[in-house]
Amino acid sequence: MTPTESSSSLVIATRESRLALWQAEHVQALLQARGHRVQLLGMTTQGDQILDRSLSKVGGKGLFVKELEVALEQGRAQIAVHSLKDVPMDLPEGFALACVLEREDPRDAFVAPRYASLDELPAGAVLGTSSLRRQVLLQALRPDLRITPLRGNLDTRLRKLDEGQYDAIVLAAAGLKRLGLGARIRSIFTPEAMLPAAGQGALGIEVRSDRADLIAALAPLAHTPTWLAVSAERAVSRALGGSCSMPLAAHARWVQSQLQLDAAWGDPEGRVPLVRASAAAAVQSHAEAEALGMQVAASLRARGAMETTMAMTAMTEPAATGVPSSAA
């Protein structure tokens, strides 16, 4: 750091949901501890405004990041903090992922006032979820449940549960834990029962790719084991065309020095059984992590994932099935 760099103030562009603000403040504190002056710039994205339609129908993941990128482009901010799960597989030209921070719990959580776990729900109970992945995986576990779309930020989702619109909801454990709402979690799904989404629980920091100085300043915040794991997960999504209209799960974890990657692909209408694939490798670089992801994607495709992907185009049209979906 040169004196001029450390004395200049950095601005973090952030969405204004409580979770987004927590995440931006977390990065702000990490940077302040390293001697940077950091301010926040709160903004509303299209993804926050559109609450009545499935996000997959109106543009998908990018909706949560685009306004923030415009702020970076215009120089109103230098840093955008994202839940990596909401970040498109390939960033637009001119933007880069400077680093990935240590992951919070990547698993999904079951929240319900009257039931302690999915198994306890009576037949026909109404279960709210916010992504195709969760819908498909939960329907495979409990075909008898009425799985219903659930949109909105964390507080909104919990309020809808508390108002009695759902018997139970399933959402990311990471968000609840970050906001101090971990006590609402009745049970956590093991990855074996319900495989998380690529990048779930991890935070990514986006900058303009011409800011090599900033990328260097952010490098100490990186958590390499998380970054390699999410690189492998995101490579699976990318290889399969990665959009949030695809019910895809990808989860990597370290088993000693090996990265174990598990992925699942489901047909939203349940016409074919879930397709699963796994592989492990002694990954040491992003290239090796991505190769592992591509290998698992190829296995998924060999087992039928691609065919149903084609069939899904019709499914994502309005009113075709009414399946829930979002960037979750």
Ligand SMILES: NCc1[nH]cc(CCC(=O)O)c1CC(=O)O
């Ligand atoms: N799709 C919205 C979203 N993006 C990130 C999280 C949770 C936190 C995380 O995964 O880092 C959530 C909420 C959820 O899926 O329940």
